[in-house]
Amino acid sequence: MTGVTTKAERTAIAARVGALIEARIAARNARDFAESDRLRAEIVGLGVVLMDAKDPVTGEFWSTWRFAKAVRGEGAP
DSSP, X not given: OOOOOSHHHXXXXXXXXXXXXXXXXXXXXXXXXXXXXXXXXXXXXXXXXXXXXXXXXXXXXXXXXEEOOOOTTTTOO
């Protein structure tokens, strides 16, 4: 998805991304890496950049994300 312009679109995508990240973390914790990879691809397909990290003390995996910048000609001013 590119060229997200309205607040409602961004809000809907943010909710979907949050749910997908939770599912992805659960898949990783279950060592279901194929499902984790599939979910990552779905998240990126929503037009966001996914950033993964691991807590150096606890080893807990977590992800943050942001909307990808629009490419000129794809919703960019």
